[in-house]
Amino acid sequence: MSAWDIIRDATPQLVSACIAYTIPIAIVSFIIGLTIAVITALVKISHRGGLFNIVKAFFYFYVWLFRSTPLLVQLFIVFFGLPYLRIAGILPDGIRLTPVVAGIITFSLNTGAYASETIRGAILSIPDGQWEAAYSLGMTKRKVLWRIILPQASRVSLPPLSNEFIGLVKDTSLAASITIVEMFEVSQQIAAENYQPLIMYILVAAIYAVICSVLTILQSYLEKRVSRYSVSN
């Protein structure tokens, strides 16, 4: 069998695993992660004190925790570890998650922790004058955020967030270790059958590269779209 025959036979299986797991897991995790990130960023920049400080401390702890531990270890804890979190009366059987659910939860929380810092930085980069102008029109803080600050912050954070999404697509390969049959896991299985690890792993790397290249093109298209207003004559 020539290398081309191997590639021709394996590619459809890899692509179908990619469509069934890699891409959906990445997209769903990113959307949830981004939601968590916006909430986390807003809590962190809030000036509210009192009992709200407890909420703030919780979010600081969350970001610290997920940025200070390896993603692979996080996946292991959530999937292999949580079933042993047995609390008499409340959780007699621990927390048992399906591999995909465990993967999405972990990827979402991990993305949320990193992206929250990106979004926080982007919000803080918007000049005070924008807040003041909107406040002086009589807008509530919520409206200032949604109508004036976040639209501008999203433009600022688009390049780093695109980076994070591309990183996430590649990180989904770690899901192979918690028994999800995503693209990298399929490539390992085929390599075990046909004894062609070099070809198989280069092939799967190439498919990741193609996906990420498409995303990079999409990123520059989006950047052009949202930066319409910054072109000067």
Next chain:
Amino acid sequence: MINLKNVSKTFGKQHALDNISLQFPKNKTSVIVGPSGSGKSTLLRSLNLLETPETGEYDFNDESIDFSKKLSSKTILNIRRKTSMVFQSFNLFPHLTVLKNVMEGQVQVLNKSKEEAKEIAEQLLDKVGMLDKADAYPSQLSGGQAQRVAIARSLAMHPEYILLDEPTSALDPEIELEVLKVLLDLAKEKQSLVIVTHNLTFAQRVADKIVFIEDGKVGFDGDTKDFFESDDQRIKDFLAAMTLQNI
């Protein structure tokens, strides 16, 4: 009518506003002048509650605010809907077109329909001579154009008072004129204005009353004519310095 009684604010140890009592009458143009760092911007921003003084009373028509108590957000929004700021650095919303900048407050705060807001925005842009740039983004405007749009954005809120914080200080003298003309027109129409400015020629021309602030205190509060003919040595020195007479 805006009426301030014994209003004070400190930044650290410095008295930004030191026991200020003042009135800003309706349908008149009040001009606040004074040296840099004298507290005149703080005073103006306090009228819009972008700054909150620590003590004193702020009466707006028949509502009264006591600064020594915590202000409710309802009070703050209420005052902001009646007063509208124009900033030295314009602070237009860069992600919105000129037209949408003028529509935003009307739709989001006054709950007007988009059609109605658009019609009003177009009228006001026409008034300030910026209708032909309605679809441009702020980054495509000159400073004078941006400030005229900012004035239209303020007018769109139908505020009782427009507060202008050094509206032409960031502009070249030639471009400054196009903004000053718009302000003179507003003054003629009896729009209530409170203007902080360094341009004394303009102040003399437009002001119904002058407030001179120095070290957070009111150094003069009265007729424009009386101010420019004052015998007070401090005011004389200030006028001489501003008009380069003592160089």
